[in-house]
Amino acid sequence: MTPTMPATEPACDGSASQPDDSPKRQQILDGARRMFLSKGFEGASMQDVARAAAVSKGTLYVYFDSKEAMFEALVLKECGRMQETLRRLGSGQGSVEDELQAIAHQMIAMLLQPEILAAMRMMIGAGEKFPDLARKIYQSGPERSVATLADYLHLRESRGDLAIGDCPAAAAEFVDLILSGLQRRALLMMPPLSAAETQAYVARRVARFLTGLKPAIV
Amino acid sequence: MTPTMPATEPACDGSASQPDDSPKRQQILDGARRMFLSKGFEGASMQDVARAAAVSKGTLYVYFDSKEAMFEALVLKECGRMQETLRRLGSGQGSVEDELQAIAHQMIAMLLQPEILAAMRMMIGAGEKFPDLARKIYQSGPERSVATLADYLHLRESRGDLAIGDCPAAAAEFVDLILSGLQRRALLMMPPLSAAETQAYVARRVARFLTGLKPAIV
Amino acid sequence: MTPTMPATEPACDGSASQPDDSPKRQQILDGARRMFLSKGFEGASMQDVARAAAVSKGTLYVYFDSKEAMFEALVLKECGRMQETLRRLGSGQGSVEDELQAIAHQMIAMLLQPEILAAMRMMIGAGEKFPDLARKIYQSGPERSVATLADYLHLRESRGDLAIGDCPAAAAEFVDLILSGLQRRALLMMPPLSAAETQAYVARRVARFLTGLKPAIV
């Protein structure tokens, strides 16, 4: 009766009668985004989403089979966004230490955004219910950060600026040292560090990270 | 209403006046524990809790004024458990490296328990609604780990086994390096490392942590 | 929340935005009427109302924000009905005594209707919770009767049929003499007077009312 085809599938037949990127669909996902991020999966009602998207409640079900399907579609889309965001980290000029500090600050600024935290919170909270989605978030976020950073470290190593060995492992260490703890704090509602505290924190941890990774001088 | 009230007040008015350790109350908290940990605050209904505790729904309200009060009581109790769990870490014999590895393994085993993860997940999910409780969880868990470890590092430094300087900062770095990242993985439903992987991971990261903290020889 | 809000506001947010005269809304008010009049505000459950109106419980909340809002809307509507009912009393022909007797009979017949009594009972019962509404009922019912009658007495006085002086006061006396006591009896479930008893009662009381209001002859 109503279109029951899985709403997140890419178009099934040639006609693309209801493509993934219909403007109405985007409009709904936009509303869903605002609501889910601010109220969580259980806290946001379909009424909320409909209102935020400025469509009727019925229309929601034209584009998504259920609240859960809509949530899934939203998360997948967000994963895409996050990956794009992470693509441009570090340019390769300046001293290693300066640049790693800059990268650290970028990562902190980016991943401690209220919006990102809300997304993490939402996904962790809903993790038991949607384990696959949670994994996808992990892969699009933290894992992707590590990969990007590993590339950067590799670049620096190839230039002779660092002596690393296992770049992916070092990248993971960097991310944990810089980000994981801070993020955990934020997720559990601890007050954020002040700008000065952040500065000192980054300086110290980056230095710590670099200990032993400097190449032997000649 | 406010989530900071102890909720286990001595008798006061009609409700929730049972002593803290009434067996029925424990029985209810047990049921609540199972349900809240597995489904989160919003996901678990009072019906669920009643069923899990094998009491009637009405009885729940004999012991707790509201769902929120019950949740609060549960979380506070869990905080106590977590703190006790963390009290015994590190004994002080053996080489620094061996012992830090042992501590790392203990921490991992302890804080990646499904139960502890569920508690973290629950509180992260409910954090926006109960920020004070979330902070309490942070203080009972991660913060406590750091403090315990800082004591240990201080001991080692006083023995001349390490040259650290700022023990709390180093302890925080250790925890982030060893635990934070792993915990984040787990929270987002990534499969746990195998025993062998964990072994290698710990060995590498502990070594990494020790770089530059060894005292000058002589 | 506050019982003085009209509750029939034009569209505003999610709920209760239906026009005043939606047929469904009328249907619900009809059911509400039956239930509230027969069981009172607290005695009638939303389930009762839903059943009486032959709609689902959920539908009730599409048209009204709360039980209280529904009650309010109903009472206000009833006030309107009551005022209309009272608009046509007394025509102005015949002897004063005959006509006052006719008016008395009309008032008795009208205001001792089971329906009107039920409305009074309902509002008296709920009066502590909805004082403003109770006042509105008073103004639409008893107060209106007095005003209508005062007009009539004034007309008769201007024709020289009566010598009254303070027409509103006299009207109030008439209403108390004829109606108030009878209504109180009915509200406390005393059996109604028989037709013959009513006849005698009215005759005697109207005569009593007219004592001293006859103009001096010549």
Add this chain to the structure above:
Amino acid sequence: MTPTMPATEPACDGSASQPDDSPKRQQILDGARRMFLSKGFEGASMQDVARAAAVSKGTLYVYFDSKEAMFEALVLKECGRMQETLRRLGSGQGSVEDELQAIAHQMIAMLLQPEILAAMRMMIGAGEKFPDLARKIYQSGPERSVATLADYLHLRESRGDLAIGDCPAAAAEFVDLILSGLQRRALLMMPPLSAAETQAYVARRVARFLTGLKPAIV
């Protein structure tokens, strides 16, 4: 098992094992009185009553079979009180007009007490559910006032101060003229008359009442 004998019956057997006037029973009725009068039948919970009476909820059911039975017992007891209260009205000295005014003021003061109004309200609200009780209230209150007053009028007539004829009818007229309307106003939450207004009201209405009841001079 539990004593199921109708709690309001006079003692059934010689032993009077649980007499109507057991102190505990009085204590409970006292609590019930406070709660029912202030919150109404539906608004007051057995918990409230138990608390107000300073007994346990279970004890309530030792003395009364149900909430309704307790209510009934309370109302019956109140009827007794009211009758006693009304026994002493008017002493028989002073001018008729002065004394009737005094009586009117007494009646008003007595029957417009918040407590009495609350009782009336409660009974009118509960009238449909307890018609017999409502009737008993009527007989103990208004009807009793009329009878008491009729006696007084009769006394005055026998002294030649008034020429009445049908004393009970006149008494009923007096009560309606003085009280019924005022009580109705109060029941529907209209603000009470000021002292000065009451004074004027009583003066006028008593004068009105006396019109035509004065004996022919000589």
Add this chain to the structure above:
DNA sequence: CATGAATGAGCTTTCATTCAT
């Protein structure tokens, strides 16, 4: 395609009542 009226199951909470002690 889009709507919004309608639903019924489910939510948290309250309460009269029972019963073992």
Add this chain to the structure above:
DNA sequence: TATGAATGAAAGCTCATTCAT
């Protein structure tokens, strides 16, 4: 006798979902 722990039914209300238009 008196208790208070325990219950289950029902309260007011919300919400994901359906369907005729």
